[in-house]
Amino acid sequence: MNLHRVTSWIAFALAAVYFLLPLVATLEFSLRARRGVYSLDAYRNVLSDPQFHQTLGYSLILSLATVVLGVLIVAPTAFWVRLKLPRLRPVVEFITLLPLVIPPIVIVFGYIRLFNTSSVLPLTGSAGGTDFLLAAGYATLSLPYMYRAIDTGLRAIDIRSLTEAAQSLGAGWTLILARVILPNITVAILSGAFLTFAIVIGEYVLAALLNRPAFGPYMVWMGGNRAYEPAALAVVAFGLTWAAMAVVQTLAGRAKHLNTSR
Amino acid sequence: MTFITLQSLEKSFGATPVVRTFDLTLEKGEFVSLLGPSGCGKTTVLRMVAGFETPDQGDIVIAGESVLKKRPNQRRIGMVFQSYALFPNLTVAGNVAFGLRVAGMDRAGISRRVDDMLAMVGLSGLHGRFPWQLSGGQQQRVALARAIAPRPQVLLLDEPLSALDAKIRVSLRTEIRAIQRELGITTLFVTHDQEEALSMSDRIVVMNGGRAEQIGTPQQVYDRPATRFVAGFIGTLNLIEGQVSRQAGTASILSAAGDLPLPSDSAATGKVTVAIRPQAMSPCAPDQGNLRGTLRQIEFLGAFTRLHVTCAETTVQADCFARDLPPGLSLNQTIGLRVAAEDCVVMSG
Amino acid sequence: MSAQPQRALSVWLGVVPFFAFALVFLILPTLHVMLGAFQTPEGAFTLANLGGLMTGSILKALALSLKLSLWTAALGCGIGLAVAGAVTRGGLPPALRDTVMTFSGVASNFAGVPLAFAFIATLGRLGLVTVLARDWLGVNLAATGFNLISFTGLTLAYLYFQIPLMVLIITPALDGLKKDWREAAESLGASGFQYWRMVALPVLGPSLIGTFALLFANAFGAVATAMALTGSSLSILPIVLFAQIRGDVLQDPHLGYAIAFAMIVLTGLSNLIYILLRSRAERWQK
Ligand SMILES: Nc1ncnc2c1ncn2[C@@H]1O[C@H](COP(=O)(O)OP(=O)(O)O)[C@@H](O)[C@H]1O
Ligand SMILES: [Mg+2]
Numbered sequence: 001m002n003l004h005r006v007t008s009w010i011a012f013a014l015a016a017v018y019f020l021l022p023l024v025a026t027l028e029f030s031l032r033a034r035r036g037v038y039s040l041d042a043y044r045n046v047l048s049d050p051q052f053h054q055t056l057g058y059s060l061i062l063s064l065a066t067v068v069l070g071v072l073i074v075a076p077t078a079f080w081v082r083l084k085l086p087r088l089r090p091v092v093e094f095i096t097l098l099p100l101v102i103p104p105i106v107i108v109f110g111y112i113r114l115f116n117t118s119s120v121l122p123l124t125g126s127a128g129g130t131d132f133l134l135a136a137g138y139a140t141l142s143l144p145y146m147y148r149a150i151d152t153g154l155r156a157i158d159i160r161s162l163t164e165a166a167q168s169l170g171a172g173w174t175l176i177l178a179r180v181i182l183p184n185i186t187v188a189i190l191s192g193a194f195l196t197f198a199i200v201i202g203e204y205v206l207a208a209l210l211n212r213p214a215f216g217p218y219m220v221w222m223g224g225n226r227a228y229e230p231a232a233l234a235v236v237a238f239g240l241t242w243a244a245m246a247v248v249q250t251l252a253g254r255a256k257h258l259n260t261s262r
Numbered sequence: 263m264t265f266i267t268l269q270s271l272e273k274s275f276g277a278t279p280v281v282r283t284f285d286l287t288l289e290k291g292e293f294v295s296l297l298g299p300s301g302c303g304k305t306t307v308l309r310m311v312a313g314f315e316t317p318d319q320g321d322i323v324i325a326g327e328s329v330l331k332k333r334p335n336q337r338r339i340g341m342v343f344q345s346y347a348l349f350p351n352l353t354v355a356g357n358v359a360f361g362l363r364v365a366g367m368d369r370a371g372i373s374r375r376v377d378d379m380l381a382m383v384g385l386s387g388l389h390g391r392f393p394w395q396l397s398g399g400q401q402q403r404v405a406l407a408r409a410i411a412p413r414p415q416v417l418l419l420d421e422p423l424s425a426l427d428a429k430i431r432v433s434l435r436t437e438i439r440a441i442q443r444e445l446g447i448t449t450l451f452v453t454h455d456q457e458e459a460l461s462m463s464d465r466i467v468v469m470n471g472g473r474a475e476q477i478g479t480p481q482q483v484y485d486r487p488a489t490r491f492v493a494g495f496i497g498t499l500n501l502i503e504g505q506v507s508r509q510a511g512t513a514s515i516l517s518a519a520g521d522l523p524l525p526s527d528s529a530a531t532g533k534v535t536v537a538i539r540p541q542a543m544s545p546c547a548p549d550q551g552n553l554r555g556t557l558r559q560i561e562f563l564g565a566f567t568r569l570h571v572t573c574a575e576t577t578v579q580a581d582c583f584a585r586d587l588p589p590g591l592s593l594n595q596t597i598g599l600r601v602a603a604e605d606c607v608v609m610s611g
Numbered sequence: 612m613s614a615q616p617q618r619a620l621s622v623w624l625g626v627v628p629f630f631a632f633a634l635v636f637l638i639l640p641t642l643h644v645m646l647g648a649f650q651t652p653e654g655a656f657t658l659a660n661l662g663g664l665m666t667g668s669i670l671k672a673l674a675l676s677l678k679l680s681l682w683t684a685a686l687g688c689g690i691g692l693a694v695a696g697a698v699t700r701g702g703l704p705p706a707l708r709d710t711v712m713t714f715s716g717v718a719s720n721f722a723g724v725p726l727a728f729a730f731i732a733t734l735g736r737l738g739l740v741t742v743l744a745r746d747w748l749g750v751n752l753a754a755t756g757f758n759l760i761s762f763t764g765l766t767l768a769y770l771y772f773q774i775p776l777m778v779l780i781i782t783p784a785l786d787g788l789k790k791d792w793r794e795a796a797e798s799l800g801a802s803g804f805q806y807w808r809m810v811a812l813p814v815l816g817p818s819l820i821g822t823f824a825l826l827f828a829n830a831f832g833a834v835a836t837a838m839a840l841t842g843s844s845l846s847i848l849p850i851v852l853f854a855q856i857r858g859d860v861l862q863d864p865h866l867g868y869a870i871a872f873a874m875i876v877l878t879g880l881s882n883l884i885y886i887l888l889r890s891r892a893e894r895w896q897k
Contacts, residue, residue, distance in 0.1 A: 008701025011693045012711075015774070019718065022729040022771065025739035029732035077629035084622050092626070095633050101882045102641050103832030105849050106871040109856055110640025113647070121635075136636045143637075195720075202723050204835040209856055219724045220839050227737075234728035241725075245717040314794055334797040341798040347791035351813035360809070361799035412799060 023238070030231035042232035046222075052233075055218035059207075062131070062214065063200040066138040067193040070146045073139065075189065078150045079181055083159055096147035099140055108137060108206045130210050137206045142196040149195065153188020154181075191251040198244040202237045265290040265325060265448050266311075266416065272319035273306055273472075280306050282472040284320070291446040293439065295459040298469030299495070304452040307469075308418050311450060313337050325415060337416075340409030340447075344421040346401045348393040354380070354404050355389035361412035379407040382441055399430040406438065410445060417442065417449040423458065435462055456496050460484060468492045485539075490609055493537045500538045500578040502553075506531050506608075515608070519573030520553040523603035530608045542605035543580035545569060545588055551598020553578070557591065571599060645875060647868030660869035669851060669861070669870065676831060676848040679762065683769040684826035688819060690770070691777025699785045712782065715775035722772045722829075727839035730768045734759045760841045768836055773826050780825070784818040821888030828881035832874065848874060 033041035046052050074096075081088050099107070111133055115123040123129035139146075159181060166176045182189070204216035219237065223230045266288040273281040281303045288294050296304040309315040311322055313334035322329050329337050340361075348357050355376050362372045380386050383403040393401055402422055409417060422438070423431045439462050442449050453459050459466050460480040468475045468483060468491070476488040487493035493501070504517030506524060508531075513524040515536055522536055548554050555573030567587060569580045580599055591597070651657045664673065698708040733740050736753070744750040758764060788811055796806040834849040843850055848870060854860045855867040 005702040008697035008703055011697040011701070012703060012707070015690070015694045018774075019714065019771070021740065022726075022733045025733035026725075026729040028739050029737075032737075073629055073632050077626055080625035085626065088626065092629065095630075095637070098633075098637060098641075101828070101875075101879050102637075103834075103849065103874050103878055105832070105834050105852055105856075106644055106874055107637065107640055109852070109867065109871050110642075110644045111636075112856060114640050114643050136632075139632075140636050143633075198720060202725055204724050204838065205853070209853070216724055216835070219728070220835075223724070223728060223731075223839050224842070230728045231732045234725035234732070237723075237725040238729075241721070242717060245720070249713050249716065312794075312798055314797075334794070335800045335802060337798075338800075339798050341795065343791050343795060345789070345791050347789065347795040349792060349795070349810045349814075351810065351816075360796070360801070363809075364796075364800045364805055408795075408799070418798075 026231050026234050026238070030228060030235050033228040042228040045226075046229050046232045046236070051218060055213050055215045058213055059201050059203075059215035062135055062138065062212075063197045065131075065135040066142065066200050067196050069135055070139040070142050070196055071150075071189055071193070074143070074146045074192075075150050075182065075185070076177060078147060078154055079159065079177065082151075082154050083163060093147070096143045098143075100144050104137075104141055105205050105209070107140065108209045111137060112209065124210070130212060134206060134210050134212050134214075137210075138196070138200045138203065141203075141206075142192075142199055145195040145199070146192040149188050149192030150185060153185035156188075157184045187251050191248045194244040194247045194251075198241045198248075201240050201244075263290050264288070265292075266450075267323040268307070268311070268320070269323070270320040271307065271310060271317045271322070273303075273310060273315060273317050280472050281310070281317075284472070284474055286467060286474065286477065288448050288450065289464075290448055293442055293449045293451065293462060293464045295451045295453055295463040295466045296469055297453055297456060297459040297466050297495075300454055302469045303472040304454075304469055305420055306472075308420050308450060308452050311416070312339050312341055312418055338412075338414050340412070340414035340417045342402070342405050342409050342417070342419040342422045344424060346393070346398075346405045346425075348401055348404055348408070350393055352392075353389060354385065354391050354393075354396070357393070357404055358407045358411050360408060365412055375411055379411045382410075382444075383407045384437070398426050399434060402426065402434065403437075406441070410441070410447065413445075415448065417447045419449065419451045421452055421454065424453070424455070431458075438462070460496070468495060470495075486607060487537060487609075490535060490537075493607070493609065498540055498579060500540065500543070500576075502536045502538065502573075502576060502578070504534060504536060506534055515606070517553075518575060519555060519578075520551070522552050522601060522606055525603050525606055525608065528608050535609045537607040537609060538578075538601055538605055540568065540579040540581040541566075543578065543599045543601055544582055544586065545571075545580060545591070546598045546600050547588075548596045548598045550600065552601045553599040554596060555599070557593055557595055557597050560591065560593070569597075571597065573599070641875065644868055644871045647865060648872035650865065650868075652865060660863075660865045661872070663863065663866045664869050664873055668846070669848075669866070672846045672848045672851045673873065675762070675846065679765060679769070679847055680827045680830040683766055683773045683830045684823050686766070687770055687773030687777045687826045688781075688823050691774045691822075692781055692819070694774065695778045695782045695785055699782055711778065715778040718775040719772055719779055721775075722769075722833050723835045724839040726768060726771055727836050730759060730764065730771075730840060734764065734767070760844060762845065765837055765840060765845060768840055769830055769833070773830065776826060776829060777822055780822045781815075781818060784815055788814060817888040817891045821885040824881035824884040824888070828878040828885075831881070832878050 030042050031038040031040070033039055033045070077092065081092050112124065115121050115129075115133060117125040123133040162180050162184065163176055166180045171180070202216050202219065203214070204220060207214035208217045208220070215237075219230065219233050222233055264287045266286075268284060268286040271281055271284040272279070284303075284307060286294070296307060298304055306315060310317050313329070313332060316330070324337070349360065352360065358376045358379050359372050362375055367375070376389070377386070380389065383406055385400060385403050385407070388396070388400070393404070396404065402425075405422070419438070423434055426434065435458060451459075451462065460483075463480055465477060465479055466483050467477045470491045476483055476492045478486070478488075483492060484496055487496060487499075490501070493499050502517050502519060502522065504515040504522065507514055507516050513528075515522040515524055515534060517536075524530070543553075545551075553571075553573045555571040555578070557569060558572050558577065559570040561568040561570065563581075566581045566583050569582070571578055571580060578599070588597075648660050649656055649658065651659070663669065694711065697703060698711050730738075732738050734752070734757075735741065736759075738759070741752045744752050759767075792810055792814075793806055796810055801809065832849065834853055837845065837847055837850055838853065843854060851861075852867060852870045852874070855870065859867075861867065
């Protein structure tokens, strides 16, 4: 019994070392820019680089656009399928899982060939069109997370009674969705949104192949050209992702709490 | 011949004592039930016998040998769990064969024993089914067959019937008891269902708060509850408080509802509580009964009729067959209730 | 009077945006790529593109990708199982379990560029571990044959998201192993080892194999980490595809389609195995 416990502690400790060491090392590395002493030089360089601001800004705006697009597509669908078309649930669920099966690089490959300048929908022909395509691509990649988050949120509330109560008071569908359903699944939507943000903010493949000035390609470019700045960028990216995931976890914890206290 | 001895067992979880100075002996082949409300420590006693919990104090002797030092897999114990605990990856035959394979029995022997066991529990022909393809009753039969297949010295059953439908529960009672008799296996059976304990057991241990309140045959426990707890827990019982009065050779119990006869063997004095089964009270004319009261309700229960009579402060219940009912009985009339001295169980306090 | 059919139609209208979006941005692009794998540049049917997969550099990249995915899936499964076992039934404090699960939720999403940078900062030429090994232990990591920009290095980095994914998926399965099963086995005379061999492992089997398939797919489709860590010095299949999309390095556009097709088939099959085995495991878990 005790031996068992000792082995468990050893397994846990080894895993902790493997997972924490790279985080510590990245932080340490990012402070080494000045010879012999720890300094914030790498961060200073990064922060004073206009490219950093442009690309990070671009990715932030794009992730916002992705979240809006994703919520607009997923929330009404998940609601409608639960309320009116439960038979369709397996199909919708299957489609939302496809982005986990099809590698992103294959999807973007398809985009480039399908939406090129000589096609019916020449999205890649203009910067604005490509931006939209990128947001659509990210919304596609985040489908599994967004759908699961929102569907779980919907399961927790009794949408049928809520909808019928609103209808009996004379509300139309838009009003029902905007005023009755959405406020009740804000927590779910937010956790889907932050998960999406965590995926989008440092994404590389789609942005690079669609040639957009996003944060991911910028990081790779820095990786090829600088020594310590990439570590600083990694710390920034880690920080952003972990903050987003922390929000998701807190929201999940809150949702669970809400559900059990019912 | 004593086969199992549980000697002054004590067990606490953290600071909470769960089993306290628990003594019990089982004869070879005996069927003993642990009966008590949920949380009173029945499972804990069983798990100490099985070896899944270690007692803080006391000893467990099986076949003349202390088993405290033995691990559960060396104790030769068959156990049936409330949840059945069938192995989901194995078929019915695979489950029953498990203990035999572990013991290194040869294939032919295993196959023969599995057939015998399944025939015994009435599941012949279901060898190839998986647990999730069986009903609850069938699963419990498999669990029983699995437990007895390796011919254990002791069979332990922890509320094996409580997850089943009422009907299956009743028929399985009889079957389990029949199989246990046939094998002559010493059995400890845990239940919180008094009917189950009364109908199956050679002896019953009524437990409360980790202690054995009374150990006796079903008849003894039912007719002669040793404590108020036992009296209240088993069957329906009327409790009447009174004062013993001994005058000029005759002794009786004076209560607000009337005078009750004191059993001749009782040495009780002072304030007492008298326990009387409903079927020991028979209705009669008001002036002929030991107790007098107002008839509040007549409840027809099929085999018998239950009368609710308010005597002074307390309402008592009297059961009688329809043909024994006085004719022309009507609600709110005053009636008498007759009780024989030997049906009064006197408990002090 | 015509209200009924109209209503039925409007019910279906509610899901049109979703299906339209999925069709345009998920299904059509994928189908386009899959069909392209069977077409000549002129649009005629051919199997030559798939045949092209079996040649020279592409075959090598495919083999390397397979090797990488299999290794990281196997190691991820093994180590993840050990960690999950330690936190679920190793007698560790319950708070630790919550921490591990939360961390796994985050780290399993952590494939990407920053992960590569983190490993360069750890095990690269000037990385923390490399420097500490040199200064404290007098060990020159490079001289021992270790190189981060290599198969081993990439494996180490991939495990950073593979292990947490395994922990996330297998922990509920481990929780599904009932205490009663173990006790039933013990009371029937089984040793701890016999219980694991005859009950626990077979019960976990579908989950283990299914998760292995998922981890395989997960590694097979990943590009960014490898790209940022090794540049293009280690050509795994997705990197070859990346280069092909960027600059037609294979000088045959339809070979790209074939590579993409192969990737879909492999990840699709693995996911299919995962889904099938998971539903089987759930049936047992009831
Ligand atoms: N492993 C344990 N740790 C702490 N408390 C326990 C444990 N097992 C049982 N108990 C407590 O001991 C008491 C008796 O439990 P148990 O023997 O299972 O009762 P019964 O089987 O009569 O319902 C209960 O209050 C229960 O909560
Ligand atoms: Mg119990």
